[in-house]
Amino acid sequence: MRAEIFSQPVLDNCQYMSAFVKSTVREMGSARAPFTCDAWNSLEVLAKISEVAGIELIPAMDYEIAAINISVNDQTVPIFNASHSKEEEFPAFAWHRDSYYPFVCVTMLSDCVGMTGGETALKTASGEIMKVRGPAMGTAVVMQGRYIEHQALKAYGGHERISMVTSFRAKSPHVRDESALTDVRPISNLSELYTQYTRYRLELLEERVRDCLKKEYYRESAKRPFDIPTMRKFLVEQKEFIESMIEELIK
Structure with missing residues (x-):
């Protein structure tokens, strides 16, 4: 090393x-x-x-x-x-x-x-x-x-x-991710840093959405009613996840 x-x-x-x-x-x-x-x-x-x-x-x-x-x-x-x-x-x-x-x-x-x-x-x-x-x-x-x-x-x-x-x-992907770029932004190539940060965060979001879809397919096939509070909670969490990304991507 x-x-x-x-x-x-x-x-x-x-x-x-x-x-x-x-x-x-x-x-x-x-x-x-x-x-x-x-x-x-x-x-x-x-x-x-x-x-x-x-x-x-x-x-x-x-x-x-x-x-x-x-x-x-x-x-x-x-x-x-x-x-x-x-x-x-x-x-x-x-x-x-x-x-x-x-x-x-x-x-x-x-x-x-x-x-x-x-x-x-x-x-x-x-x-x-x-x-x-x-x-x-x-x-x-x-x-x-x-x-x-x-x-x-x-x-x-x-x-x-x-x-x-x-x-x-x-x-x-289900563990809360609070990664931030505050300290590393001034000592990084921003284009490369933002590329990798965006990629892994979107991959986490993709995995979360796919998992949610699987649960929805299973719920529907089991003839269970739509769970409004659970879905709203999931969507709010992903909204906050995306908003935190937006806050990090600055010039």
């Missing part, structure tokens, strides 16, 4: 900057990053991620395989120790909630030997701060970053913090 991230085609075509993070690699695609894309689409990896999440997941869309956040120090930072105060645990990225996809898998791509810090910190509903176990190269954290306030803490004793963020959504 590191070899593909730092390959010349990716460096030439896939680097973005934003106010939130100074260096992000996005939209590598299967042509420039075949191993990375194959890995995140493999049945074995998806099964493990789904097991952790407690629901069957698939990549949100090909465009989101994957986003790589790169934080590099100009010089080696002294190793953090217990004498540091809480204020000295500076974050690599600010406190935030993801305003895009329901689930993310954050994978550490840096060699963490001799490094202290670099954890993902989570803020609970009571305001308590919890830290995910210290990272190591190849370890990953699956979380619902859209709903949990979190940040990446700064790493000490290391020269870099490179994390790969892959976004996921529920495989079932």
Whole structure:
């Protein structure tokens, strides 16, 4: 994965900057990053991620395989120790909630030997701060970053913090999909982003309508009366689904 991230085609075509993070690699695609894309689409990896999440997941869309956040120090930072105060645990990225996809898998791509810090910190509903176990190269954290306030803490004793963020959504078309493009819109090719977003959302809508039709055929063949409240509820949900799409497709 590191070899593909730092390959010349990716460096030439896939680097973005934003106010939130100074260096992000996005939209590598299967042509420039075949191993990375194959890995995140493999049945074995998806099964493990789904097991952790407690629901069957698939990549949100090909465009989101994957986003790589790169934080590099100009010089080696002294190793953090217990004498540091809480204020000295500076974050690599600010406190935030993801305003895009329901689930993310954050994978550490840096060699963490001799490094202290670099954890993902989570803020609970009571305001308590919890830290995910210290990272190591190849370890990953699956979380619902859209709903949990979190940040990446700064790493000490290391020269870099490179994390790969892959976004996921529920495989079932019947699970509520609240994906939004707020954070990713400024660091994306909008034509490609909107194409893939529209495609997967319309596919979900198509599956929902087909399922509704099957139920209607069955109801009619069973000589059962038309269920007005149920049909109205279904139609309102799909109307809200389409309206949320319209809100996301802006220039």
